[in-house]
Structure formats: structure tokens, C-alpha cells
Amino acid sequence: MLDAVKPETKVVAASDIQTDHEELNASISEFVGSNPEYYIRSFAKVHEATGWFPRTFNTAAALLGPIWSATRGIWGLFWSGLLLEILAWVQIGRGAWGELGGDMLRQAESQLARAEGFRQRAIEAATNGGDAARFEKLAENMTNAAERSQGLAAAAAAESTTILLTGLIFLILIRLWQGFFANNIYEHQYEDWRVRPAKTESGIKPRNAVLGVTLLVLVVPLTVIHFTLPTLIDSLGLFPQGAMDEFPADRSLYSSIATFLEAQIDTAASTWSGAFDSIVAAVRWVLDVLTTGLVGTPWPVVMLVIVVAAWRAAGPRVAIFVVAAMTYLALLGFWEVSMETVALVGAAVVICVLFGIPLGIWFGKSPRAYAFSEPILDLMQTLPAFVYLIPIIAFFGTGNPPGILATIIFGMPPVIRLTALGIRGVPENIKEAAEAFGANKRQLLKDVEIPLALPSIMAGVNQTILMCLSMVVIISLIGGGGLGKSILEALQYAAKGPGLLGGFAILFCAITIDRIVQGAFSGKK
Amino acid sequence: MSETVVELRNVWKVFGQRSDEAMKAIHARGLTKPEVLEEFQCVVGVQDATFSVNRGEIFCIMGLSGSGKSTLVRHINRLIEPTAGEIEVLGQNVNAMTASELRRMRAEQIGMVFQHMALLPHKSVRDNVAYPLEIRQIPKSRRWAISDHALGLVNLTGYKDRLPRELSGGMQQRVGIARALAADPEVLLMDEPFSALDPLIRLQLQDQFKALVAQLKKTTLFITHDLDEAIRIGDRIAIMKDGVVVQIGTPHEIVANPVDDYVREFAQGISKLKLVQAHNIMTSLAEFDGSTDGAKRARTDDDLDHLISLSVDTNLPIVIQNDGQDVGVISKSRLLKGIQGSAE
Numbered sequence: 001m002l003d004a005v006k007p008e009t010k011v012v013a014a015s016d017i018q019t020d021h022e023e024l025n026a027s028i029s030e031f032v033g034s035n036p037e038y039y040i041r042s043f044a045k046v047h048e049a050t051g052w053f054p055r056t057f058n059t060a061a062a063l064l065g066p067i068w069s070a071t072r073g074i075w076g077l078f079w080s081g082l083l084l085e086i087l088a089w090v091q092i093g094r095g096a097w098g099e100l101g102g103d104m105l106r107q108a109e110s111q112l113a114r115a116e117g118f119r120q121r122a123i124e125a126a127t128n129g130g131d132a133a134r135f136e137k138l139a140e141n142m143t144n145a146a147e148r149s150q151g152l153a154a155a156a157a158a159e160s161t162t163i164l165l166t167g168l169i170f171l172i173l174i175r176l177w178q179g180f181f182a183n184n185i186y187e188h189q190y191e192d193w194r195v196r197p198a199k200t201e202s203g204i205k206p207r208n209a210v211l212g213v214t215l216l217v218l219v220v221p222l223t224v225i226h227f228t229l230p231t232l233i234d235s236l237g238l239f240p241q242g243a244m245d246e247f248p249a250d251r252s253l254y255s256s257i258a259t260f261l262e263a264q265i266d267t268a269a270s271t272w273s274g275a276f277d278s279i280v281a282a283v284r285w286v287l288d289v290l291t292t293g294l295v296g297t298p299w300p301v302v303m304l305v306i307v308v309a310a311w312r313a314a315g316p317r318v319a320i321f322v323v324a325a326m327t328y329l330a331l332l333g334f335w336e337v338s339m340e341t342v343a344l345v346g347a348a349v350v351i352c353v354l355f356g357i358p359l360g361i362w363f364g365k366s367p368r369a370y371a372f373s374e375p376i377l378d379l380m381q382t383l384p385a386f387v388y389l390i391p392i393i394a395f396f397g398t399g400n401p402p403g404i405l406a407t408i409i410f411g412m413p414p415v416i417r418l419t420a421l422g423i424r425g426v427p428e429n430i431k432e433a434a435e436a437f438g439a440n441k442r443q444l445l446k447d448v449e450i451p452l453a454l455p456s457i458m459a460g461v462n463q464t465i466l467m468c469l470s471m472v473v474i475i476s477l478i479g480g481g482g483l484g485k486s487i488l489e490a491l492q493y494a495a496k497g498p499g500l501l502g503g504f505a506i507l508f509c510a511i512t513i514d515r516i517v518q519g520a521f522s523g524k525k
Numbered sequence: 526m527s528e529t530v531v532e533l534r535n536v537w538k539v540f541g542q543r544s545d546e547a548m549k550a551i552h553a554r555g556l557t558k559p560e561v562l563e564e565f566q567c568v569v570g571v572q573d574a575t576f577s578v579n580r581g582e583i584f585c586i587m588g589l590s591g592s593g594k595s596t597l598v599r600h601i602n603r604l605i606e607p608t609a610g611e612i613e614v615l616g617q618n619v620n621a622m623t624a625s626e627l628r629r630m631r632a633e634q635i636g637m638v639f640q641h642m643a644l645l646p647h648k649s650v651r652d653n654v655a656y657p658l659e660i661r662q663i664p665k666s667r668r669w670a671i672s673d674h675a676l677g678l679v680n681l682t683g684y685k686d687r688l689p690r691e692l693s694g695g696m697q698q699r700v701g702i703a704r705a706l707a708a709d710p711e712v713l714l715m716d717e718p719f720s721a722l723d724p725l726i727r728l729q730l731q732d733q734f735k736a737l738v739a740q741l742k743k744t745t746l747f748i749t750h751d752l753d754e755a756i757r758i759g760d761r762i763a764i765m766k767d768g769v770v771v772q773i774g775t776p777h778e779i780v781a782n783p784v785d786d787y788v789r790e791f792a793q794g795i796s797k798l799k800l801v802q803a804h805n806i807m808t809s810l811a812e813f814d815g816s817t818d819g820a821k822r823a824r825t826d827d828d829l830d831h832l833i834s835l836s837v838d839t840n841l842p843i844v845i846q847n848d849g850q851d852v853g854v855i856s857k858s859r860l861l862k863g864i865q866g867s868a869e
Contacts, residue, residue, distance in 0.1 A: 438632030
């Protein structure tokens with residue numbers, strides 16, 4: 001509006017638009033530092049190129065290889081070039097001076113020595129009246145084996161020229177590729193540099209050259225010598241024997257830390273035993289309530305309730321599936337254990353939701369609390385269950401309630417995360433509107449934040465249910481009951497039939513719960 | 526009429542972690558905005574705003590995006606805390622209010638309408654309109670009656686049981702207006718309410734809104750980035766630029782006497798036909814030496830548009846009356862100059 005169109009701007013046909021070479025060349029010169037004329041020409045060719053194959057060849061890049069890319073600060077090219085070149089150099093080294101078939105030769109030598117030993121014993125046997133013919137036979141066989149080894153060694157040695165040539169050709173190809181594509185890659189870095197000048201390497205820096213050469217000198221000779229003359233490093237006596245093959249680990253450090261941790265856990269378990277026991281008691285109470293409902297109630301009542309729930313929540317098709325699934329469970333005698341499994345999952349989910357949603361709301365409102373909780377939630381989800389089963393046994397003992405606690409560790413993160421996500425996703429302007437009409441914090445939470453975050457919270461609850469279901473098998477390892485126990489028993493005796501039947505029972509339980517819950521959340525009929 | 530309802534005195538808003546230090550430095554050393562940004566990494570959002578709004582007035586705050594008009598208006602219900610200065614609403618000092626007093630004032634005395642409607646998507650239109658009353662814990666029967674009445678004011682009676690997303694943008698904004706009116710507040714804050722709507726709907730809503738406010742006698746602060754809208758709606762207009770209120774005046778004053786190039790630039794594109802009134806361009810009867818026999822009559826507050834339609838089929842001047850008395854004359858040449866904007 002004020003000066004949108006400058007008066008000197010003219011309308012020009014697209015074909016007549018000229019590149020502003022002055023500005024471009026000045027910026028390329030600034031970027032490359034040294035040898036600007038060459039790069040101005042090369043980048044111009046890169047800019048004019050239409051096909052995929054480069055029209056420029058950078059001799060310096062081809063001759064110097066990784067040293068060129070390091071000096072120019074193109075670290076991606078440096079590392080990929082270095083790795084490929086190491087492959088080539090190893091081949092060249094093996095072909096030029098490596099003992100090809102060296103181990104075969106050593107084998108032949110020892111075989112010949114043993115053949116000689118057998119001959120000696122044959123002579124001894126002949127003088128002592130023993131079975132000389134047997135030792136003669138053994139010596140002959142050993143000699144034949146040695147000859148075969150020598151043959152193999154010779155054949156391997158004869159391939160040295162081929163290996164050397166392959167390595168050389170590979171190296172030349174790598175360098176040619178670098179020569180052809182160097183300017184294109186460098187031009188790409190130039191584009192990055194234009195956008196982020198502070199974060200992109202430009203020009204020639206001595207520091208980069210020194211770093212590149214140092215890396216090259218450290219990595220290439222060590223690797224090539226290790227592959228071509230394996231005995232050389234050990235024979236130098238600079239490092240302990242075999243230091244290049246295996247990291248010299250300190251076993252005593254491992255065992256002392258492990259002992260220390262064990263002592264700490266034992267102390268904690270006995271110090272806080274009161275607290276741990278009351279947690280177990282609380283979990284057991286929740287589990288008992290659910291178990292009484294699901295197992296204690298006559299089975300026709302429970303079945304009817306589940307089928308009606310499936311029908312109301314997810315429609316007739318799911319209800320029919322649920323009837324079939326429950327018939328399977330009941331006919332094969334899985335009914336009681338299945339209900340125990342459902343009670344286990346239910347108790348875990350109830351506790352997850354009870355603590356997870358308030359925590360999620362808190363984390364959603366306080367960025368600092370969220371930043372603090374994030375690594376803990378990551379740990380809860382990524383730590384393999386087998387790892388925290390051990391401290392759980394130490395603190396809470398074995399059986400169903402500790403199993404539920406393990407399930408909670410694994411199952412709680414999704415509901416926390418998705419609640420926090422939902423709370424943070426509530427549009428700022430709607431919250432502002434509620435505030436502008438005088439809403440206090442509680443009203444804001446009840447009328448705006450929770451209702452708007454509800455879809456996300458429900459997705460979190462559903463995720464948590466599924467996670468708890470998958471965990472409920474693993475807790476049979478620490479004495480948890482239900483279907484997991486049947487499967488663990490089948491596993492221990494490698495009983496294929498019972499294992500498969502139990503597996504299907506868990507599958508049907510999972511699908512039934514998932515369908516009903518999803519149907520209820522989405523409100524679909 | 527001239528009772529002051531909203532008053533701002535030397536209100537400053539400085540954004541940033543060190544805003545208090547920056548504010549002290551501004552008072553002590555008179556730093557400019559770039560200096561404040563450089564020295565304290567603080568942004569000056571509102572700079573020394575002073576104005577008052579009278580009862581029943583529509584006070585427009587006009588400025589481009591980023592000029593601080595939304596920030597300024599959010600000081601009135603303290604959605605934003607001022608860094609310095611005083612704000613009075615209906616004689617109460619807003620800065621000194623406790624949290625519960627503030628919530629009470631927001632709920633009972635100030636209604637607000639937002640650019641992006643900000644309706645609650647899970648509540649019906651009726652419950653959205655009634656939400657300010659729900660916050661005040663007014664029983665449901667009363668809430669529903671009031672919200673039905675408010676929806677009637679914006680011609681949305683048939684839509685009370687719909688969800689907001691089932692309504693068009695213009696209708697949603699009318700729900701927003703109904704919600705602001707539901708608590709029967711003294712003051713309305715309108716934050717670019719019609720900016721997101723298409724031009725035809727906008728014109729319609731502007732007219733409806735102006736009529737509604739005149740009927741309900743609400744004191745209104747109306748934010749807009751469109752001077753046309755400000756002139757259509759506003760009794761007075763404040764023009765903001767980079768956090769500073771550069772000019773306050775009636776639409777005619779803004780267009781006729783812009784204080785600087787910035788305001789002039791805006792005012793250039795404005796049609797004067799509805800803005801310039803007969804008394805602005807008339808000459809007194811004594812100065813007029815021609816004949817007024819058979820001349821048509823008009824009133825002092827008739828606009829140019831009306832005067833033009835009176836004079837299209839005659840060469841006689843128009844006689845201007847006030848309360849039935851002849852007070853002045855506008856000749857045809859005077860009228861033409863008036864349209865051009867050079868008669869004053």
C-alpha cells in the first residue's frame with residue numbers, strides 16, 4: 001500500500017530475464033574463499049545444467065579425495081569418500097603386500113610337522129615291534145592334507161594381482177565420481193550457506209584441513225594394516241595382545257558396580273517395606289473388586305453383560321463376534337482364567353487412568369513439569385519389561401499385584417502423553433474467551449480444556465488398554481495369573497497345542513476389549 | 526451523554542522478561558522503541574495511551590496488524606496486565622482489583638467478541654450464548670431464557686439447538702455477539718469481529734451491529750484494521766501506529782484533518798459522500814448573494830450523498846435548515862468542491 005510497487009520496476013517477458021551475475025559471483029567468491037574464478041565458472045555450469053550428469057570435473061577433488069572435501073568443509077562427502085576408499089585401500093594392500101593364503105600356509109606347515117611326527121612314531125613302532133603300518137598310513141594322510149593346504153595357499157596367492165587390480169579400479173572409480181560430482185555437491189553446500197551462513201562451512205580453513213588429514217592418518221593405515229598384516233600390530237608390542245580385536249573391558253568394574261546396586265536395592269526394599277506393602281495392598285484391593293465382579297458373578301450374567309455392552313457400544317456385528325469369542329473361551333475351559341486376565345488388565349487400566357489423566361493435565365499446563373517428565377516417560381516405554389521385573393520382585397514380591405504394577409509402568413505413558421497433548425492443543429483464543437467472561441481456573445478446566453482435549457484423552461486411554469493387554473502375558477514370569485500363566489506353562493514344556501489354544505484365547509480377549517472400547521469412544525453404532 | 530465509562534491514562538505495555546527495568550529506563554531516560562529492544566530485549570506493545578470513552582459511544586481503534594490495538598483493548602478487562610498507567614472502568618480502578626473482583630467485572634460488566642469467534646465447539650449455540658451466565662452460576666431456566674432473548678436480538682432464534690460448526694461464519698459471529706450481550710454488560714469489547722467475514726456479510730453485520738448498539742445503548746470499543754469500517758460504525762476513531770495512538774477524532778475530523786502522512790494515507794481512499802455533512806460546507810445566508818427562490822431545503826446533518834440527489838435536476842442552491850430555521854446555503858459549485866474535499 002505504501003510502496004508496494006517501485007516506479008522503476010518494469011514488466012519483462014520471462015525469456016528476457018537476465019541473471020544478476022554480479023551479485024551471484026560476489027557471493028560465490030565470498031563462499032569459496034580461494035580459487036573463486038574456477039568455482040564461479042563451475043557453479044555457472046551447475047546452474048545451467050539440465051540433465052542429471054555433471055558437466056564439470058574438479059581435478060583437485062579427484063586427486064586429493066577426502067583431503068579436498070575436508071579442506072572445503074564438506075563433511076558428508078568426506079566421510080562417505082573415506083569409507084569407500086578404505087574398502088579400496090584394503091583390497092590394494094591385500095593384493096600388494098598381504099599374505100594371501102597365509103593361514104593356509106601355516107596350516108600346511110603344522111600338518112607337515114605332524115606327518116613327520118607320525119613317521120617318527122612309525123620308525124619307533126617298527127623298532128619296538130608295534131603297528132608301524134598304521135602310523136605310516138596316518139603320516140601319508142597328513143602329508144596329503146598338507147599338500148592340499150599348500151595348493152589352496154598357492155591359489156589364493158595367485159589371486160593377488162586380481163585383488164590388487166580390483167582395488168585400484170574401485171579407487172579410480174571413487175575418485176572419478178568425486179571429481180565429477182564434487183562441484184554439484186559443493187554448489188549444494190553453497191545454497192545451504194546462503195540460507196544459514198553461520199551454520200554452514202565455507203571457504204578453506206586450515207583447521208578443517210588438519211582435522212581431515214589427522215582422521216585420514218588415524219583411520220586408513222590402522223584399518224589397512226589390520227586387514228592385510230594381522231600379526232604386525234601385535235608383533236610391534238605397542239598394545240596388549242589382541243587390543244585391536246576387542247575393547248579391553250574391565251570386568252572388576254562391572255562386578256563391583258553390580259554388587260553395589262544389589263546392596264542399594266536390598267537396603268531400599270527393607271527400609272521402605274511399609275510403603276511398598278501398602279501399595280501392594282491398594283492394588284490388591286482394586287484387583288479383588290474386579291475379580292469378584294468378573295469371576296465371582298455367575299458366568300451367564302457376566303456373558304450377558306459383555307454381549308449387551310458390545311451391542312450398545314459397537315453394534316450387532318461386534319456383538320456376534322463377541323458371542324463367538326466367548327463360546328470359544330467357555331467351551332475350551334478358558335472362561336475363569338480369561339476373566340482373571342480381564343480383571344488384571346482392568347485393575348491396571350483403572351489405576352493408569354486414575355493417575356495418568358491428572359498427571360497429563362498437569363504436564364500439559366506446565367511446560368517445565370513436562371520437560372522433566374519426558375525422559376521418565378520415554379524410559380517407562382522403552383525399557384524392556386524384563387529389566388524392571390527384577391526391581392519389582394525386589395520391592396513388591398511376586399504374584400498378581402506386582403504384575404499389575406509392572407503393567408502400569410508399561411501402560412501409563414500413552415494416557416499421560418496424549419492427555420498432555422490434548423490439553424496443550426486447546427486453542428488459546430477459546431481459553432481467552434472463557435477468561436474474558438470471567439471463568440476461574442476450575443471452570444476453565446471443566447468447561448473448556450477437558451472437553452476440547454477429550455478426543456485426545458480417549459485415544460490415550462485406548463492406547464493404555466492395549467499396552468496393558470500386551471503386558472499381561474509377560475507378568476506371568478513374576479507369578480501373575482490369568483491366560484499368561486497357561487501360555488508360560490505351555491512354553492516351558494514346549495507344548496504346541498495348548499500354547500496355540502491359549503494364544504487364541506488372549507487374542508479373542510484383546511479384540512473383544514478393543515472393539516468394545518473403541519466403539520464406546522467413537523460413539524459409532 | 527458525556528459520562529465517562531472507560532478511561533485509560535498513560536497506559537504502557539512492555540513485553541519481555543525485563544519489562545519493569547525497561548519501563549523505568551523509558552521514564553528516566555526517554556528511550557525509543559529500538560533502544561528498548563536493543564538494551565532490554567523488550568518489545569513496546571503500547572506506548573503511553575490515554576483516552577476516555579463516553580457512555581453509549583462506539584469508539585473505534587484502527588490500526589494495521591501489529592500496531593498494538595488488540596493488546597491495548599485487552600488491558601480494559603485485564604486479559605493483559607499493563608506495565609504502567611491506570612485503567613478505569615465505570616469508575617473502578619481495574620489494576621487494583623483482586624482476582625475475584627476482576628472475574629466479577631468480566632462476567633457482569635464487560636462483554637467481548639473475538640475475531641475468530643472462539644465459541645465452545647462441544648456446546649450448543651444456546652449454551653454458548655449462556656456460557657457467561659453459567660460462569661456466574663445462574664440457574665438453567667434463567668440462562669436459557671436470557672440466551673433465547675439474546676439470540677433473538679441477532680436474528681438467530683431458530684438455531685439455538687445447533688452446534689456452532691453447523692453454522693456459517695457470519696452466523697457464528699452473531700452467536701459471538703449474542704454471547705457478549707447475554708450478560709447485559711455495560712461495555713462491549715469487539716476485537717476485529719467482522720475481519721474474517723466476506724465483504725457482503727460484513728456490511729450487513731456492521732449495519733445490524735450499529736443499530737443494535739444504538740438500541741441497547743452499550744458503550745463499545747471496536748477494533749478494526751479497516752478505516753471504512755471504523756467510519757461506518759464509529760462515533761470517534763483512535764488511530765494507532767506502532768503502539769502509539771496518533772490521532773483521536775470523529776470520522777470527519779480524521780478524514781478532514783489527518784495529523785500526519787500515516788493517517789492521511791488511510792484517509793485518502795475514503796469516500797466523503799456519507800462523511801461530510803451540510804454544515805461542513807455551507808456558507809452563511811449573509812455571505813450568499815444569489816437568489817434562493819424555489820431552492821430545495823435540507824438539514825444541517827444531511828450528508829453529501831443526499832445533497833447531490835437534491836441538486837441533480839436544478840441549478841439553484843440548496844438552503845440548509847436547522848430546527849426549521851434557515852441557517853446556510855450551498856451553491857452547486859460549493860457542493861462540487863465539497864465532494865472533491867476542497868471546500869472546507
